[in-house]
Every structure is written in C-alpha cells, then in structure tokens.
Amino acid sequence: MPELPEVETITRQLRKQVLGKKIVQAKTFDKRIADHSINKLVSLKIVKVWRRAKAVIINLEDTLYDHKLFLVFRLGMTGHFHYADKLEKQAPQEYLVASFSFSDGSTLSFNDIRRFGSVRLYTEGKLKKILDSFGPEPLSKGFMVGVLRVLFQKRKKANIKVTLMDQKFIAGMGNIYAQEALYIAGVDPRRKIESLSSSEISKLHHSLQRLLKLAIEKKGSSVDNYSHLEGSGDFQNYLLVYQRDVCPKKHKLVKIYQGGRGTFYCPKCQK
DNA sequence: TGATATGTTATCTT
DNA sequence: CAAGATAACATATC
Numbered sequence: 001m002p003e004l005p006e007v008e009t010i011t012r013q014l015r016k017q018v019l020g021k022k023i024v025q026a027k028t029f030d031k032r033i034a035d036h037s038i039n040k041l042v043s044l045k046i047v048k049v050w051r052r053a054k055a056v057i058i059n060l061e062d063t064l065y066d067h068k069l070f071l072v073f074r075l076g077m078t079g080h081f082h083y084a085d086k087l088e089k090q091a092p093q094e095y096l097v098a099s100f101s102f103s104d105g106s107t108l109s110f111n112d113i114r115r116f117g118s119v120r121l122y123t124e125g126k127l128k129k130i131l132d133s134f135g136p137e138p139l140s141k142g143f144m145v146g147v148l149r150v151l152f153q154k155r156k157k158a159n160i161k162v163t164l165m166d167q168k169f170i171a172g173m174g175n176i177y178a179q180e181a182l183y184i185a186g187v188d189p190r191r192k193i194e195s196l197s198s199s200e201i202s203k204l205h206h207s208l209q210r211l212l213k214l215a216i217e218k219k220g221s222s223v224d225n226y227s228h229l230e231g232s233g234d235f236q237n238y239l240l241v242y243q244r245d246v247c248p249k250k251h252k253l254v255k256i257y258q259g260g261r262g263t264f265y266c267p268k269c270q271k
Numbered sequence: 272t273g274a275t276a277t278g279t280t281a282t283c284t285t
Numbered sequence: 286c287a288a289g290a291t292a293a294c295a296t297a298t299c
Binding site: 077114116158163259 | 296
C-alpha cells in the first residue's frame with residue numbers, strides 16, 4: 001500500500017515529469033472522490049510538486065492574477081498515476097478519476113480501483129488547515145528523538161502499533177512500515193506507549209528513520225498492485241515481518257489483528 | 272463463495 | 286469531554 005516511501009517515490013517521479021508545465025485542460029470523472037471544481041482549471045502553472053504525509057501536493061499559480069491553488073492527491077489503497085508524453089499514448093480509461101492535459105501535449109491521469117483515494121482542489125488557507133492536522137514528518141530535520149518522547153507523553157494509554165499508524169501522531173506511516181519498525185526496534189506491537197523505556201523509544205526513533213530512508217532508496221514496496229511511474233519498487237524484498245512466515249532469525253512469526261489491521265510480529269525478537 | 276487486503280474518517284465506548 | 290477503539294467504505298484477488 002502506498003505509505004510514505006511509496007508516495008515519496010511517486011512524488012519525485014511526478015516532479016520530473018510535470019514541474020513547470022501549464023495545465024490547459026482538466027477533467028474529473030468521479031464526483032465522489034474528485035472535486036468538480038478541478039474541471040475549471042485552465043492556464044495554471046505547476047510551480048511545486050511535493051509530499052506531506054501520504055499526500056501528493058501540486059502547487060498551482062496563475063501568474064497573471066497572482067492566484068494560488070493546490071491540488072491534493074491522496075492515493076488511498078489503490079490510487080495511481082499514469083503519465084504519457086504524447087496524446088496517442090492513451091491513459092487507461094478504467095477506474096479513471098481525473099486527467100490533466102498540459103500545453104506541451106503530455107497528459108497525466110489519476111486512476112483508483114478501490115476508490116479510497118481522492119483528488120481535491122484547495123485554497124492556501126484550507127490546505128494549511130489540513131496539513132496542520134498531520135503529525136511531524138519522520139524524516140524531517142526537526143524530528144529528533146526528543147520530539148518522539150514528547151508525542152508519546154500525550155498518548156500514554158494508547159497502543160504503540162496503532163498509534164504509529166495514526167497520521168495525527170506521525171505523518172506517513174502505514175500498516176507495513178509500522179510493523180517493520182517495531183520489529184527492528186525489538187518492540188512487541190501489543191505494548192502500551194507508557195510501558196516503553198527510554199532506550200526503547202530511542203531504538204524506535206532510529207528504526208523508523210533508517211527503515212523509511214532505505215525504503216525510499218528502494219523506491220518503495222510493491223505489494224498488491226502498487227507501482228510508481230517507472231515500474232515497481234524493490235523494498236518488498238527487504239520486508240522482515242510483513243506477510244512473512246519467519247523473521248530473519250528464522251523464528252516463526254505470529255499474526256494478530258489490531259484495529260481491524262493485520263500485525264505480524266516475532267514473539268522471540270520483540271518484547 | 273466468503274475471507275482478506277488497507278487509508279481514512281465517522282461513530283461508538285470507556 | 287476526551288482519549289481510545291472500532292466500524293464502514295470499495296472491490297480485486299485467492
């Protein structure tokens with residue numbers, strides 16, 4: 001599923017293709033998950049392509065009227081982009097949610113099979129409000145171990161694994177990387193936050209950053225039908241516990257359910 | 272055929 | 286009242 005490393009990978013590739021381009025036409029095909037106002041986009045220049053949490057954000061500028069708008073793509077489970085250099089390379093029509101044509105003849109489309117994703121158009125104020133509701137970026141310079149300690153102070157009674165996946169707590173972690181980080185840190189996913197020792201918090205902090213950085217290097221994990229613009233990621237080959245039978249030390253893994261989500265862990269390595 | 276997969280959010284419980 | 290837990294959404298795949 002697209003989590004931080006996957007969305008970061010997609011964002012970087014998208015940036016290479018569309019940064020600086022001018023939108024000449026935009027169309028939406030699914031009212032429920034794509035803002036109808038997107039259809040009115042014309043003659044707006046893409047000035048920035050970036051990621052926050054699991055969202056891809058495209059900054060648009062109307063230079064003539066000094067008008068700023070923001071396209072926010074959330075991939076959900078199965079949202080994906082399709083980029084075509086030339087018009088004759090048709091974008092897939094199935095599950096089409098939105099499509100954009102640029103002044104150089106290239107096109108970008110967004111498709112979503114399960115429709116957990118969305119494409120929204122926001123003003124600056126509205127965008128800020130949404131972004132402020134997310135927790136800190138785990139790979140930002142400011143995300144020191146002290147930041148994690150302070151966050152944990154506020155969630156003493158909560159379950160550690162479920163909390164790692166909470167976007168309001170830390171941005172970008174999902175079911176795959178929360179499990180992996182806990183395994184690397186040697187922490188049992190059933191633990192309550194208040195039970196974590198100082199050194200366990202340090203280990204978890206370090207594990208999170210190492211894991212996410214490596215996963216980005218490998219262009220994300222391709223499980224189910226995730227793929228980025230240039231093919232598949234490699235990190236699925238490096239996953240230690242997610243949907244596996246044994247851990248790297250050949251111990252048998254256990255699967256439990258937490259908040260309706262599967263969690264794999266090793267009773268021997270994770271305490 | 273029904274169980275399984277999950278990001279996000281609405282709603283329920285403690 | 287708030288923190289925490291859970292249900293609901295959608296649908297391809299096994």
